[in-house]
Amino acid sequence: MISPFLKAIGQVPDPDFRSVMGRALLYAIGTFALLLTFTWWLIVSTRFFGIGWLEWIVDFVGGATAIIVAFLLFPGAMVFVVSLMLEKIARAVERKHYPNLPEPRPQTMSEIILIGLRYTAIVVALNLLFLPLFFIPIINIFVFVGLNGYLLGREYFELVAVRRLEPEGVKYIWRQYRMRLWLAGMIITSLLTIPVVNWFMPVVAAAYMLHIFEGLAYREVSSSNNLEPPAPVE
Template structure:
């Protein structure tokens, strides 16, 4: 597992893999910049109470809420936007470390879009449902966070990688037959997601990491070149 993680971080030396990082970061920054500008414009041009000082305070608070939410959700948005380009990362990892593999099953734009939307829906949905658990005593809430997100991220990244090499049912069967590795990898990914700035690299690193985890589940980890 440690070796797979080291290989995943080494993948950032590949220019095309770094390109996916920048696409996700810049796309998310542009999206949030436009959203923040639109919200600020709407707040400052819409009188809410008729009292200037009250409206000013509400505008200020509303703008701060938008900025805070943008900061909190920014890494998740980077992940979702990057997910549409992760096939390129997976191809680079396989070409570098597993050149013996045959060409993967191709996925269409619709399937990639649905994968990205499902990833967003699952992560946000389960975390919203688990929100009361996060409010537990310090320490216990961290355990809940890593268990929940470890399972989700491990499952989603594993299936993202596995369905390129086998059918969806076979991928699920393999994950259920050997659940510890995807779950452990998911916990590591969840931990990396909580580190500022490192979390912006997570989509690319996690995808490369899971390629090595998946291949180790199919057989011995082999490197080419």
């Protein structure tokens, strides 16, 4: 888990990688601003008590709540941004670390957008569902990291894996390595909670997951229709 992350971090100075990170930074700031604006608008436009001074207190507290909610939803929302930039990220990583790889599976822009939207919707929806638990001390850490670790681990993995495997192969590899990928997702989630760092981290996270993916035994799956593990030798 450490070596793939160090490889991803080590590529930050590369010009190709920096150009992608620059765009990702702009998208990240825009995404957070949209989340913050929408959350704040939703809170202040909802009347909870119908009493002026109570509504003012709710609106005041709602500003802080909006920041917290936007912060919590940010990792999931960035999945869509990463899906749109993944090919450039992957190309930069593969050019440096895996130059002998064959061309990836061709994907249409509509497929990429649909995958990104689906993953983003799942992550955001489940975070909203568990939102009340995020305000309970101690429990919130385990729920947030565990839930988003699983979700982001799976989503980043599938974004990377679908470039090389058909959907059936992606599911098979996920089942074989789900605990390792869940742990990678928890690392990604933890890093995405660090202010400012989280604006750059989605690009590094995508590169990190690509390195992990290339370390998995997926090539036999990609070249075979047999998705069952080999029978043990007696």
